Amino acid sequence: MxxxxxxxxxxxxxxxxxxxxxxxxxxxxxxxxxxxxxxxENMLHYDQAYMFVLGMEKFAATVLVEGDPDKEVDHLEEEFLKTPVAQEVEGGTISGFIRDATARFPINNLVNANGEKQDAYVAAFQRFVDFMTSGNRCGEQGGFNPDLANVVLDWIDKDEQVAVGGAEDMEYLNKERPYRAANQSMASISELRALNNVIAEEYNCFVGDGQNPPLVNTINDHEVAINVNTAPAEVLQSIHPKIDDKIAQVLLEGRGEEGYKDTESFLKKIREELAFDLNDPTQKQESVQFEEDMKKLKLSVGSQYFEVTATAQIGRMEVTMISLLKRDGNKVTTVQRSLGVY
Known part of the structure; x- marks a missing residue:
C-alpha cells in the first residue's frame, strides 16, 4: 500500500x-x-411597557376629573383612591394606583418661596419627628434622629447658618465623597438619603412600601396644604402639640365616610377634644394661641396633587413609573415623573 x-x-x-x-x-x-x-426583544418590550405606564398615567388623569369638577372635598372612600387597577395585556400585565400626595407632611414648607424659615412648619415637623421617635414607631432602633427637622431645614433653606443639630456645606464637604447642601426645595423624597445622619431605617419609614404610603411629600409648591381627610394619624398629630394618639383617633373617626366638609369642621372637632376652659386665664391663652397657630398652617379638605404609581411587565421587562399630577378644576397636568421606586 x-x-x-x-x-x-x-x-x-x-x-x-x-x-x-x-x-x-x-x-x-x-x-x-x-x-x-x-x-x-427586550428593547421592544421595554418601550411597550413604558408606553403602558404612560397610558396608565393618562387614565389616572381622566379618572381625577370625572364627576363634579367643582367638588371641594376629597376623602379616602372615593373609588379612585381605594381601588387599584390591574389588568392582563398581550405579553404581560399592567397595574397601578392613585394616592393623595397632600395626605403627607409637606417638608418643603419648612421654608417659604424665598427660602426663609417658616417657624410654624418647623415646629410641626419637629412634632412629627418626635412622634415617630416615640414608641419605636420606625423599627427597633428607636425611630428618627431627634434633630432631623433642623437637618432638613438646613438642606432646603437658602442660608449657610447651621441650625442646632443641623448641617450645612462644611459638614457635607468633609465627607469621604463630598457634596454641598442643596439650599433649595427638595425635588424628590430620595434626596433624604443625602441628608446628614439619615439612616436607611429612617428613610424607609419616610417612603413607606407597597402597603404603607410615604409620610412626607416634596411638592415644590409652598402653598400646598395638608388634606385632613386623607392624612394619617402621624401627620394629624404634627398639627398641634396637644393632639395625642387618642385625639388623633377621634379625628380619624370624625371623618365618617365622606370626610370633613370644610376645615372649620375639622378644627371644631379638635376644639371639642381639647376642651379649653375659657374661664381659666391659662387655658384661654392656650385657646388664643391655638387659633393663631392654625392660621399659620395650611389645611384643606380637598386635594390638588395626586401621585400615580404604574407598573407594566412585558416579557422579561418591567417598568415602574411614579407621576405627580396636579388637578385644577377639570384640568390635570403632569408635574413630575420618575422611573423606579423611591
Whole structure:
C-alpha cells in the first residue's frame, strides 16, 4: 500500500483547522444573532411597557376629573383612591394606583418661596419627628434622629447658618465623597438619603412600601396644604402639640365616610377634644394661641396633587413609573415623573 505523503497530512490538518474555524465562527455568529434578537426583544418590550405606564398615567388623569369638577372635598372612600387597577395585556400585565400626595407632611414648607424659615412648619415637623421617635414607631432602633427637622431645614433653606443639630456645606464637604447642601426645595423624597445622619431605617419609614404610603411629600409648591381627610394619624398629630394618639383617633373617626366638609369642621372637632376652659386665664391663652397657630398652617379638605404609581411587565421587562399630577378644576397636568421606586 502506498504510504500517505507529508503533503497529504498537512493538507488534511489544514482542512480540519479551517473547518474548526468556520464552525467556531458560525457558532459565534449564531450566539451573537441570538443575543441581538434578545436585546432587540427586550428593547421592544421595554418601550411597550413604558408606553403602558404612560397610558396608565393618562387614565389616572381622566379618572381625577370625572364627576363634579367643582367638588371641594376629597376623602379616602372615593373609588379612585381605594381601588387599584390591574389588568392582563398581550405579553404581560399592567397595574397601578392613585394616592393623595397632600395626605403627607409637606417638608418643603419648612421654608417659604424665598427660602426663609417658616417657624410654624418647623415646629410641626419637629412634632412629627418626635412622634415617630416615640414608641419605636420606625423599627427597633428607636425611630428618627431627634434633630432631623433642623437637618432638613438646613438642606432646603437658602442660608449657610447651621441650625442646632443641623448641617450645612462644611459638614457635607468633609465627607469621604463630598457634596454641598442643596439650599433649595427638595425635588424628590430620595434626596433624604443625602441628608446628614439619615439612616436607611429612617428613610424607609419616610417612603413607606407597597402597603404603607410615604409620610412626607416634596411638592415644590409652598402653598400646598395638608388634606385632613386623607392624612394619617402621624401627620394629624404634627398639627398641634396637644393632639395625642387618642385625639388623633377621634379625628380619624370624625371623618365618617365622606370626610370633613370644610376645615372649620375639622378644627371644631379638635376644639371639642381639647376642651379649653375659657374661664381659666391659662387655658384661654392656650385657646388664643391655638387659633393663631392654625392660621399659620395650611389645611384643606380637598386635594390638588395626586401621585400615580404604574407598573407594566412585558416579557422579561418591567417598568415602574411614579407621576405627580396636579388637578385644577377639570384640568390635570403632569408635574413630575420618575422611573423606579423611591
Amino acid at each position: 502506498k504510504p500517505i505523503s507529508k503533503q497529504s497530512g498537512i493538507a488534511l490538518i489544514t482542512a480540519l483547522f479551517i473547518f474548526a474555524l468556520v464552525t467556531i465562527a458560525a457558532v459565534a455568529m449564531a450566539d451573537r444573532q441570538n443575543l441581538d434578537i434578545r436585546r432587540t
